[in-house]
Amino acid sequence: MVALTDQERAMLDGSDGAAVQKAIELLVRYADALGADRFVETDNVAGVPGSSTPWIKQYYAADGGDYRAVFSRYDLDSDEVVDVPRVNAFSCHLQGGMDPELWAEQGFSAEAHANFASDEAQVAGHGIQVLKTCTPYLAGNVPVMGEHCAWMESSAVVYCNSVVGARTNCEGRESTSAAMLAKRIPDWGFHRDEFRRGQHRVQVDVPVDDIFEWGMLGYYVGIAVQDAIPVLDGHIGPPNLIRHKHFGAAAASSGGVEMYHMVGITPEARSSEQAFGGRPRGETFVYDSTARAETYAALNALGRSMVVDFVMLGCPHYSIEQIAQAARLIEGRRVSANSALWIFTSRAVKATADASGYTAILSRAGARLMTDTCSSISQAVPAGTRVVAVDSAKQVHYLPAIMGLEGWYGTTAQCIDAACTGQWRGALV
Numbered sequence: 001m002v003a004l005t006d007q008e009r010a011m012l013d014g015s016d017g018a019a020v021q022k023a024i025e026l027l028v029r030y031a032d033a034l035g036a037d038r039f040v041e042t043d044n045v046a047g048v049p050g051s052s053t054p055w056i057k058q059y060y061a062a063d064g065g066d067y068r069a070v071f072s073r074y075d076l077d078s079d080e081v082v083d084v085p086r087v088n089a090f091s092c093h094l095q096g097g098m099d100p101e102l103w104a105e106q107g108f109s110a111e112a113h114a115n116f117a118s119d120e121a122q123v124a125g126h127g128i129q130v131l132k133t134c135t136p137y138l139a140g141n142v143p144v145m146g147e148h149c150a151w152m153e154s155s156a157v158v159y160c161n162s163v164v165g166a167r168t169n170c171e172g173r174e175s176t177s178a179a180m181l182a183k184r185i186p187d188w189g190f191h192r193d194e195f196r197r198g199q200h201r202v203q204v205d206v207p208v209d210d211i212f213e214w215g216m217l218g219y220y221v222g223i224a225v226q227d228a229i230p231v232l233d234g235h236i237g238p239p240n241l242i243r244h245k246h247f248g249a250a251a252a253s254s255g256g257v258e259m260y261h262m263v264g265i266t267p268e269a270r271s272s273e274q275a276f277g278g279r280p281r282g283e284t285f286v287y288d289s290t291a292r293a294e295t296y297a298a299l300n301a302l303g304r305s306m307v308v309d310f311v312m313l314g315c316p317h318y319s320i321e322q323i324a325q326a327a328r329l330i331e332g333r334r335v336s337a338n339s340a341l342w343i344f345t346s347r348a349v350k351a352t353a354d355a356s357g358y359t360a361i362l363s364r365a366g367a368r369l370m371t372d373t374c375s376s377i378s379q380a381v382p383a384g385t386r387v388v389a390v391d392s393a394k395q396v397h398y399l400p401a402i403m404g405l406e407g408w409y410g411t412t413a414q415c416i417d418a419a420c421t422g423q424w425r426g427a428l429v
């Protein structure tokens with residue numbers, strides 16, 4: 001049984017209102033199911049509070065079919081509908097279902113957009129930051145080392161734990177919505193030192209030095225270690241934010257990696273000894289030229305036709321540096337009449353791209369810079385799409401399977417070339 005502080009007991013007794021009471025009740029059930037013996041306080045929560053499709057609202061029609069009903073019954077798993085106050089923790093909304101302006105181009109109806117806009121007004125009205133991105137760390141929510149967070153979204157979770165050294169499990173909608181109100185999350189898993197130690201070793205024997213290579217390495221590592229914690233060492237090229245972003249997203253997709261160590265690179269791995277923390281070392285996996293070629297083949301296993309009708313970039317959501325690179329690569333060219341190029345980012349980063357002139361360059365070339373969502377989350381691709389090309393190992397893992405497409409994985413330059421020629425000319429060099 002989870003032990004409660006006086007303040008937590010008071011919440012459970014209803015001192016902070018019915019919604020907080022329902023939230024802590026849910027978290028107590030969650031903690032007991034995990035076997036956690038206490039809570040940690042959190043003031044950094046990232047989730048998708050209360051947002052829902054019209055279908056879900058219809059499901060709760062008898063309860064009013066509104067944000068309040070969905071938040072009570074679905075998010076808080078409450079047996080009654082309660083008034084939902086402004087949240088207590090610093091909280092942000094992760095990715096959503098459509099672009100706030102280009103929704104019609106994405107194939108959404110005016111009714112779906114009205115529902116989206118109504119939910120967003122409720123989110124903002126409840127004191128939740130409308131970041132609308134899978135990369136909150138690029139849009140105004142950057143935790144610090146050791147900070148206890150409650151985040152959803154596997155690519156953000158693995159970044160939070162591994163690169164920043166903050167602490168979160170891969171939470172769900174219910175636990176994050178409850179944590180926004182109760183400011184608590186079970187002290188379990190990645191919140192505790194003993195869960196953060198490396199389990200398997202990955203020796204990198206080939207140079208890995210751009211997002212294409214870091215993405216492939218991540219995909220290989222996820223397959224190798226599944227949901228364990230890998231400790232990587234060897235020929236890993238200079239790290240930067242976008243390389244980590246693509247590595248972690250890929251490892252979380254092909255496996256269930258929620259934390260990794262890179263010796264001499266990530267903050268809890270100054271040495272191999274620190275990364276393993278005295279824990280017995282498991283298997284050793286070697287990423288060499290054979291493993292690299294096999295990973296590339298696996299990522300391109302669904303590619304057949306060289307005719308590409310859609311290029312999707314921005315998984316995880318592009319940083320401003322990546323948008324600048326895309327603009328550089330396409331300036332003076334045009335997206336083929338037989339293809340389309342959609343690039344996804346957060347609203348915060350798009351505002352910078354607008355101010356820096358990149359959005360205009362992309363637009364002149366016939367590309368679209370979109371926010372909030374991505375093709376996998378929104379299940380939105382240009383009409384008639386059969387073959388997609390991406391520069392994200394995570395996206396090629398999901399999108400072709402979700403939408404029944406052929407898929408190619410390549411460098412950003414190869415993808416932009418495909419958008420401009422309508423032809424896939426990518427290859428492993």
Ligand code: F3S
Nearest residue numbers: 095134315316317374
């Ligand atoms: Fe983000 Fe969509 Fe990829 S929400 S991590 S761009 S699958």
